[in-house]
Amino acid sequence: MKPEIIVCAVRWYLRYSLSYREVQELLAERGINVDHSTIWRWVQRYAPELAFRQQAHLKPTNKSWRVDETYVRVKGEWCYLYRAVDSEGATVEFFLSAFRDKESAQSLFRPAIRHGAPAPRVINTDLAPTYPAAIAGLQRSGNLPRRCRHRPVQYLNNIVEQDHRFVKKRIVAKQGFRAFGSARRTVDGYEAIHRMRKGQVRWLPARDIVRHNLYIDRLFGLVR
Numbered sequence: 001m002k003p004e005i006i007v008c009a010v011r012w013y014l015r016y017s018l019s020y021r022e023v024q025e026l027l028a029e030r031g032i033n034v035d036h037s038t039i040w041r042w043v044q045r046y047a048p049e050l051a052f053r054q055q056a057h058l059k060p061t062n063k064s065w066r067v068d069e070t071y072v073r074v075k076g077e078w079c080y081l082y083r084a085v086d087s088e089g090a091t092v093e094f095f096l097s098a099f100r101d102k103e104s105a106q107s108l109f110r111p112a113i114r115h116g117a118p119a120p121r122v123i124n125t126d127l128a129p130t131y132p133a134a135i136a137g138l139q140r141s142g143n144l145p146r147r148c149r150h151r152p153v154q155y156l157n158n159i160v161e162q163d164h165r166f167v168k169k170r171i172v173a174k175q176g177f178r179a180f181g182s183a184r185r186t187v188d189g190y191e192a193i194h195r196m197r198k199g200q201v202r203w204l205p206a207r208d209i210v211r212h213n214l215y216i217d218r219l220f221g222l223v224r
Contacts, residue, residue, distance in 0.1 A: 005032060007220050009039050010046045011213065014189040017173035044182055046220075047189025053219045054192050055115055057201050061086040063121040066160040067108065067131070070168060072096065073176035074183045081167070081187065082108040084123075085160045090200050092117050094191050096184045105134035110143055122149045124156045166194050 005027070013023050020036035020043075027034050064087035069080045080100045084092040093112035097104035113119060123144075125131040131150065138144040170190050177183035196215070199206030204215055217223045 001034065001038075003220065004217070004222050005034075006042050006046065007216060007222060009034070010042050010050070010189070011193075011216055013039065013043050014047060014050075014170070014186075014193045017170055019174060040182075043189065044185050047192070048185045050216065050219065051188040051192040054195065054201065057204075058195065059090070059200055059202055061090045061092045061117050062088060063118050065092055065120045065123045066157050067105075067123055067125045068157050068160045068164070069100065069128075070161075070164040072168075072171055072183065072187075074098075074180050075178060076176075079180070079183070080104065081164075083160060083164065083167075084108060084112060085163050087159070089159055089163060090198060091163070091191060091195050094187065096180075096187055098180065100128075100130065102130050102134045102137065105130050106138055106143075109134070109138055113143060119145050120148050121145075122151050124151045124153055126154050126157055127152050166197075167191065 009023050009027060012018060012026065013020065018026075020039045023039050024034060024036040027039075065084050066087065067082070067084045069082045072079050072081045077098075079096060079098050082095045082097060082104060084094070086092055093108055093115070095104065095108040095111070097107065123131075123135060131152065135144060135148070135150045139146050139148065167187070167190050171177075171187075174186075177186065195201065196204060196212050197206060201215065204211055214223065
């Protein structure tokens with residue numbers, strides 16, 4: 001299959017509330033016959049790759065973080081999608097976990113710093129008891145600065161709670177996931193597209209779908 005068709009199918013699936021069978025039908029309208037299971041394999045292969053290649057092009061976030069988790073159904077069980085945005089709504093990091101505990105919260109913070117996000121001066125969370133222990137542990141290990149302040153104020157988390165809905169909308173349309181690994185890989189792609197739509201990619205307008213498509217094609221070497 002031509003690379004541009006693969007990238008197009010993956011982009012459609014990640015950006016819109018479409019099932020794999022609906023993407024199959026859209027391709028069939030254009031005379032391209034691909035089974036929905038093949039499209040699933042494309043998404044599993046290239047959604048995390050899109051998120052990885054995008055990292056080098058992201059604008060820096062600010063140092064005031066809002067952290068919260070939302071529910072995601074995997075194999076009929078509820079899992080937890082931990083997400084952090086800054087005070088302006090830009091996505092800092094995300095992490096899908098089967099557990100709601102200190103270790104899962106710490107797994108959200110560590111890659112955020114590793115991927116180049118400026119170290120936070122304040123982290124706002126809800127009143128969940130896992131966050132104080134997670135943040136204190138990372139401060140002791142040096143992953144978070146000692147001067148970083150933890151602020152458990154529920155109403156200040158409205159910005160991240162509202163931001164959840166753009167990702168959850170895609171997940172709900174797909175009626176959950178059948179495997180944890182595929183859920184993580186697909187969420188990587190959802191979040192990558194969401195960052196583009198929020199204007200987090202350097203020199204890329206937030207709502208210019210044509211420029212977004214061209215940017216993705218460039219990431220995968222389809223155009224110069």
